Amino acid sequence: MINKIKRNFNNMSITMKITLWYTSFVIILISAMLLMSFFITDKITGDTNKRELIKAVNEIISDPDEFEEFDDGIFFLKYDDTGEITAGNFIHGFDERLPLKESSLSSYNSKNGKFYYYDMKIYEDEWIRGVIPVSKITQETSLLSLIILILTPLLLIIIIYGGYKIIKSFLKPIEKISDTALEIQKSGNFSKRIELGEGKDEVHKMAETFNSMLNSLENFYLHEKKFSSDVSHELRTPVSVILTESQYSLQFADNMEEARESFEVIERQSKRMSELINQIMELSKIERKDKIILEKINISNIIEKIMEDYKNLLIERSIKINTYIQPNLFIYGEKVMIERLFDNLLNNAMKFTENKININLYAEEKKCILEVIDNGIGIPEKEKDAIWNRFYQINISRNKEINQGFGLGLSLVSKIVELHNASIKVDSEENKGTKFTIIFSLLNQG
């Protein structure tokens, strides 16, 4: 039985639960108050009666000649010594034969109601008894009771109905929130928002929070969508080449020479694909990291070593290189990432430079500054923010002959900079060149 009630209660809507909860309490409270008020009026009435009774009897005693059988709602009886009534009338519902007690107030209950009576001796052989029926409450109190009896249910209805309405209107936005969430889940459309209109209460605040969460979710979703579409785009072209080339070769190649040509193309495109996959994996690995373990590293040595590695390639491409590397500069960093960062910037510069690259590394006011400067095509002003996006490539460089990149390098650079709490800025003028400046915090030298 209890379990059943419990189950039913759990299945109810919050509106019903709250309504039920406060309704029962209001009913209990009002009943208690009503009981109390009846009790108190009863008590007050009783006390008044008693006082009046005693006062009236005393008055008679002080002036026994003025005896009246009935006065102001009080009956009076006169007894002699033996308990026989000598004056006064029969009182309906009261037993006149109750024993006399000097100066004592007693009550008597019969089926016709409750009485108080008060006895006093006038002379040695004469008694006065005052009797007041107490069942008769005063007219005021009875009016009050009537008002209470009518008003209480009315009040109860207003309280319950009003409360129900308010709760329902408070909970309506929550319903809207869950509806919106459901809609998004069904349609996968992250552009939906909860529209509650103006308001400053908790629910509006909650909806606002919910909406801003949806904003960041949508951004994330769009970002990921674009990324996967870019990835698939970049992969589709090499796959197309490989597929078509092998189909063609299978169908038409009738000597080793022709087949070899096809294999060369297939190999080139497969390498490109695998390079892209590697870069994507590396980028996503770094992007997943929130923190890296930084240790004291000699950045001067790192840069110098990489420059050494690139020496021959730079000569081969007849790029003139000027380096100024201040020795033994230390920063907190991760060696492999710093290598990757510089490698990417240098590669980038080599791709776009006309014929000259400057590399500078120096200390300045507790900062360690790394500059990579080329004299290439530069970056148009309006695209300066876009260069950090994944798969961004400057339009001209889309021609695959000049540029074999994917547009992931600078994304990686900016992520590494972020993980090192460093900052990067780019100064560029079209057809003059580009300068990347990275600023690390410098540790004490040595």
Added chain:
Amino acid sequence: MKILLVEDEKDLNNIITKYLKKNNYSVDSVFDGEEALEFLTYSEYDLIVLDIMLPKMSGFEVVKKLRNINNGTPVLMLTARDSGEDKVKGLDSGADDYLVKPFDFNELLARIRAVVRRKYGNISNIITIGDIELDISKKKILKAGKEVELTGKEYEVFEYLIQSKNRILSREQIKEHVWDYGYEGESNIIDVLIKNIRKKIDTENGKSVIQTKRGLGYVIKEDENQ
């Protein structure tokens, strides 16, 4: 049939060109949108195979510009994005069909045939003129049920004539549609080819399927061959 291929990926451009040529199409290959428009102002094509992501000018812009100057050459778009948006945008900007990379080459060929067929108002890949039957998808010609062997160029000329049946085609037009942009051949090459085709297809006593219109060119007439 002559196709303009616009694709910036060099390897892909190469292999599609090779493949199309093997399938008896004449192909001009270019690597960006501007170049494509240039070729289109100087030469006539039966079809443009157009990549969307191109340097300088996107495939969408190329089609738009083409349609703006009232050039109705059919366009088959190659897209590396399979989102519905791109397909809709491509078709709405004036393309006739699209294909998502990576594609099966046989599908590309089938789509090319379908688009060209529609351009000439033919409803099937098999066109019949009298007792001659041309199956475009198989590149096969049957004369009274017997197969006729034509060389690549002969076939191209014959297919062009039969696709545009009932239309008189000038020697210049035929040359445009059968040879690449750079071809500087003998002026009587078409006459030579037509002579060869006639030798292989026509019966000894009957009149030729291909009629000569003096001073105008050649035509294959449907009704007169019924």
